[in-house]
Amino acid sequence: AQTVTQSQPEMSVQEAETVTLSCTYDTSESDYYLFWYKQPPSRQMILVIRQEAYKQQNATENRFSVNFQKAAKSFSLKISDSQLGDAAMYFCAYRSFGGTYKYIFGTGTRLKVLA
Amino acid sequence: SQTIHQWPATLVQPVGSPLSLECTVEGTSNPNLYWYRQAAGRGLQLLFYSVGIGQISSEVPQNLSASRPQDRQFILSSKKLLLSDSGFYLCAWSVKIPGTYEQYFGPGTRLTVT
Numbered sequence: 307a308q309t310v311t312q313s314q315p316e317m318s319v320q321e322a323e324t325v326t327l328s329c330t331y332d333t334s335e336s337d338y339y340l341f342w343y344k345q346p347p348s349r350q351m352i353l354v355i356r357q358e359a360y361k362q363q364n365a366t367e368n369r370f371s372v373n374f375q376k377a378a379k380s381f382s383l384k385i386s387d388s389q390l391g392d393a394a395m396y397f398c399a400y401r402s403f404g405g406t407y408k409y410i411f412g413t414g415t416r417l418k419v420l421a
Numbered sequence: 422s423q424t425i426h427q428w429p430a431t432l433v434q435p436v437g438s439p440l441s442l443e444c445t446v447e448g449t450s451n452p453n454l455y456w457y458r459q460a461a462g463r464g465l466q467l468l469f470y471s472v473g474i475g476q477i478s479s480e481v482p483q484n485l486s487a488s489r490p491q492d493r494q495f496i497l498s499s500k501k502l503l504l505s506d507s508g509f510y511l512c513a514w515s516v517k518i519p520g521t522y523e524q525y526f527g528p529g530t531r532l533t534v535t
Binding site: 353401411412413 | 453455457463464465467470472480509511513515517522523524525526528529
């Protein structure tokens with residue numbers, strides 16, 4: 307069975323600085339998708355970025371980028387120029403390419419942004 | 422555009438009482454539907470998912486059940502709530518079109534069992 311591990315329960319970053327959130331996963335599959343979701347205090351889950359495992363190029367969305375290391379099964383999220391609105395819980399998630407459409411989430415990292 | 426609704430937003434129920442949480446999706450057809458529970462300070466635990474009307478897959482044995490009476494309606498139920506059922510319940514949907522695989526979440530229901 308697939309697992310997703312986020313080993314950092316909490317992280318802090320100064321406003322305008324850069325922070326990296328870590329995520330590792332375990333799978334025997336070769337094709338899959340990876341995601342980072344943001345959950346602000348409103349608790350609405352928001353998709354931040356996605357990565358297809360068959361793509362070698364790391365995904366980027368504005369200030370958010372990932373470092374996808376398939377062999378190491380690592381999928382970290384880098385937030386550049388951190389803003390107060392980035393403060394939230396961040397969840398890493400995995401989905402198989404086909405089959406059951408199940409998504410597996412990590413336990414989350416709480417990001418605090420310091421003014 | 423697609424939207425997903427959940428109600429109620431907040432619920433306080435005594436132990437042993439029944440539960441019914443509803444989720445509806447608008448603007449799409451034949452979606453995959455999901456129920457998650459998020460305990461305080463914890464990640465998301467997948468409870469049920471459905472790929473079609475009447476098709477329910479259970480991920481965690483518990484006193485909860487799910488039903489999908491209509492294409493875009495997903496209901497989470499319990500006959501008798503336990504204290505451990507307290508948490509934040511999220512409904513989500515995804516499409517089956519190859520190449521599109523994001524999951525979209527509703528606003529959630531905060532359930533407190535007293």
